[in-house]
Amino acid sequence: MPDVTLTINGQAVTAAPGTLIIEAARRHGIEIPAFCYYEGYSLQAACRMCLVEIEKNPKLQPGCTMPVAEGMVVLTESPKVVETRKAMLEFLLSNHPLDCPVCDKGGECELQDMSFRYGAGESRFTELKVHGEEQQWSPVVYYDPARCILCYRCVRVCDEGLGVTALGTQNRGVISEIIPNAGDHLVCDECGMCIDICPVGALTSGTYRYKSRPWEMNHVGTICAHCSDGCKTTLAVRDGEILRGNNRDRSGINGEFLCIKGRYAFDFVRHPERLQSPLLRVNGELQPVSWSEALSAAAAKFNEVKARGGRFGVIGATRTTNEENYFLQKFARQGLGTANIDHRRSGDVVTLLDALSGRANALATVEDLYTAKAALVIGSDLAQQHPLFAFQLRANWRHHQLTAYVVTPGPVREDLYAARAIRSEAGKELEAAASLRDDLAKSQDLVILFGDAIKGDAVRRLVEFGDSLGIPVKYLCLVDYANSRGAMDMGLLPDLGPGYQPTQTRGLNWREMLADPALDVLWVVGEDPLEETALASANAFVVVQDLFLTETAKRADVVFPSASAYEKTGTVTNSAGQVQRLKQAAKVMGVKPDLDIMGLLAKEMGLNLGIWIPDKVFEEIRRTVRGYNVALPVIATGGAAQTGAADGRIPVTVPPELIRSAGDTLFTSGTLGRYSGMLRSVMEAPGTLYKP
């Protein structure tokens, strides 16, 4: 159907048939105020703020439900409309308390803004206001019924957006209020989307309520430190302390979506057990020492072992930045002359990239999950392990009728809308997926997301299966943490350097390092391998860089206190290979970014490994790592750029036993999760995967 032409406020406007007046106006720079209307969710027409005058129509019509029509003449600021808005606001304020000076939302409240623009100076209502007591629904969600204007945004975002349906409405008229699903409390994802989407201060956040005013804080857009989805979280910072996280400006690949981790689990930054001074083992005990003392102790040992040709083992992390990981492997390979470098892998990206040799556009982005016609999820409880990807697929299903298929060992939330959901025991996933062949081949295109169940040869067979469907297929290998993908791309692997370039010698993998009785030095940056595996070499000198005194740090001879992702700059790469930039939000006394620690250590050792400024290291990465030559303005402005760090032909075989996901739920996040009070405080924690 051809576009229709209409007139809004005298301005000629064209829009696709079916477009709502409010959207058509918005796209032409005309704002029609609304509380209940929210892009992407079902229509409500409850608040009546968007009433507009349409020529030849006797009554005002809601712009949020009325589609455009050819020749329509709309007035959005006529005296009649403005008068009506004033009246609507008078109704909304009839029971709304005027506690704006102490309300969390004060200063960024839509009701406040509307009252400022359209509201009357005084109200004609003299009746006592209906008041409801404030309720705590969970450690993170509070509800103040008196402030609620019943726009149902929270109810819709929970039901439609998340598929949780934890909120409802009780009663009628002025005593109507929002209710949680478990009587007096919530049992849900605790994502806080309801708080974010609330146009007023009715839903408030456990971490932030009554703590600050919006204008007192600096808002720092950075990338969530937890899972590998790569959500942008905008941290509000006052005096170096993070007070809240959200993404109201909808920047980043996640729009405004955040789960409990991105929104609340930043409190590990200020955990009392945070290391804030270097530690050195003196007479068998770890003692706080100065930076120079700790650096010279570690450097002296490194030089001594290097000089006598001793054995190093270097283990990197999945939460440190690309710059740090790149620098670490460079340090190990060039500085220490060892090939023993590894990290804990949670997905078989290496085999996937090799199996995709010669195929263009075969790696899915987060955006693809929203636009694909069909999706196949194999071996992941997506809503728990990759909340953004689950949200994207669900939004795709709601908006574009995505056909979803699920092959998992147990029930998952995607079952609710999946065309077919198959339960499959471990190791039988490919056979189960093969039974979907005829259905999948009917689609125009397909995205396959797979977890650690598919690894090694199974990845190759999966790609063969994808090829055999005869439709464009994109793949997304799910990994665990914020920079799990980047750690691989940067070459924290015993047999592959940055960009999956094969190395001349194959070093020990991390399990082999720990099992090697002759290991002289174990250097662990941001990882806790001794949490589950013992160190075989009793005499190994252990150097650890970490936020906390982990099991590995307890065994260390030198411990350097490092900065978390929220305290430094750099870049990280998410599961989909999209690289994004971290910005420093918080400040913690006594710690240094891992890159600084490594740089200072190199200097102390007398090595020349280049400048250790994140931007300079990233320049080197852009020059040397395939696919990382991304447009700087894109990531500098908070965007994400997709990388493809290899064009296949990676001549290594990945031992499947090295690929293992930690199986984090929505409420756990490895070491960081253990130190996040907020994450541990909700009653759903720690949660289980594949639970009905």
Add this chain to the structure above:
Amino acid sequence: MTFSPELEARFARMLRNYPPGRQKGALIPMLLYAQDETGAVTPELVQEVANRLSVKPVEVEEVIGFYSMLRRKPMGKYHVQVCTNISCLLTGGEELFEHACRKLGIGNREVTPDGQFSLEEVECMGACSWAPAVEVNYDFHHKMTPEKFDQLIDSLAKRQ
């Protein structure tokens, strides 16, 4: 939770009335008829209906909160509903309701101590032509007067 065979048969018929995938349309009648059998909408009933219609319990709670004919506490054996909407109001409905309060010794949405009678002031029941109207359970009583009301209550009291 189990219901009588008749009610189960009725539920089965009801569910067939809705197109596939729209079974939650049966939510209100299901609650209403189940309430007749169980006396009130109990938490178990909420869970049961939610399970049968594949909705979340909170969605059932929303409906119960909205519709006053769905009750969380049992009413009397004879639930007396007096209309005080316009037509009935003009023909003495309000006085009738006040009389009913005195006669039964209870107020709006209350139950007599013996559990025999309960009283509710209701909105229009569509019986305006025969106002003022009173409904006891599902039976209508038209052109009600305080005297006729007393006779009605007395006869019901005897029937027990």
